[in-house]
Amino acid sequence: MQTLDPITATPEGALSSPAARRNADPILTVLRAHLPARGRVLELAAGSGEHAVAFATALPDLKWTPSDPSIEARTSIEAWRRTGPANLQPALALDAVDPETWPEAPFDALYCANMTHISPWPATEGLMTFAGRALRRPGGLLALYGPYREADRPLAPSNAAFDESLKARNPAWGLRDRETVQALAGSHGLVATLRIQMPANNLMLLFRRV
Template identity: 70%
Template sequence: MQTMDPIDATPSGGLRSPAVARNTGPILEVLRAHLPARGAVLEIAAGSGEHAVAFASALTGLDWTPSDPSPEARASIAAWAETARLPNLQAPLALDMLDPATWPEGTVQAVVCINMIHISPWAATGGLMALAGRMLAPGGLLALYGPYREAEVPLAPSNAAFDESLKGRNPAWGLRDRDAVAAAAKAEGLALTLRTSMPANNLMLMFRRV
């Protein structure tokens, strides 16, 4: 499971991240305002599964399907889901944005991706946009959360240090330029409609399927 955060195992087998505990509330507030009341949501790179449980619990009209290419992550998601026993939380899927053969068929109303784009090669962002462009219904929402570079906004010292640590761990990782992400989305029929500042120098970027 790709993460830069310290994680601990719980007695149930689920993994717990302090970063998730900090950002779940702010992310949920934005999602609640922009996700539809009902429909299907696909979460990409769901990691430990804590977000999936929190969002499915709070947004009961949505059918929430988490996914992650990591067996360790999927085991953690399944453990949290077993404890929560939510009727609208589906079993985790083994989706890899670098392997279209793993992508599901069908249509969803929203795709949510939290803290993946900077901890993956750039090709994974292209894969995410292609998947969202293919699966989202017209008007459907792609919601991204994480740190980004912006030409018009000075890079926060903490984000600059984070970027260096990412590249030190894997040269293919690093903070992405917001406009480059928007251009990759546009190529797949997705328009950037909202930029929202979040705590700890993160952003929520919202794209709509045109």
């Protein structure tokens, strides 16, 4: 499970991090305003599952399916799910770079947090290819959360230091250019519709299927 956050285990075996707890409410505020009232939502790179259980609980009319390529992450998700709401589905072993793992069913929305910078660029390419296929209905939503570089705005010192630390861990990691991500999305039929400033110099980027 790719994460830079300190992780602790609950007595039930679920993993938890202060960062996930801290940013859950601001993210939920955005998702609540832009997700459909009903439908199927797939969360990619769900990590520990702490967001999945929080969002599924808050949005009971959405069928929320978490996914992660990591066995450790899926084990934690299942531990959260045992005490979670009925609309929280079992985790899928989805790997953005492996089309063989991509589910066939269409989704009304996709949500992905903190993946593009803690993975090689082919993972973002796979994410966009998959999103173009999975969001079959016009207006289908892709929501990306995390830090990005922006050509028209100076990079916050904390994000610059974070970018350096990521690249020190893995040269293939690092903050992505928002404009490059948006262009990639556009090549798969996904139009950037909203940029929302989030706490701690993060962004929520919303894309819609055309």
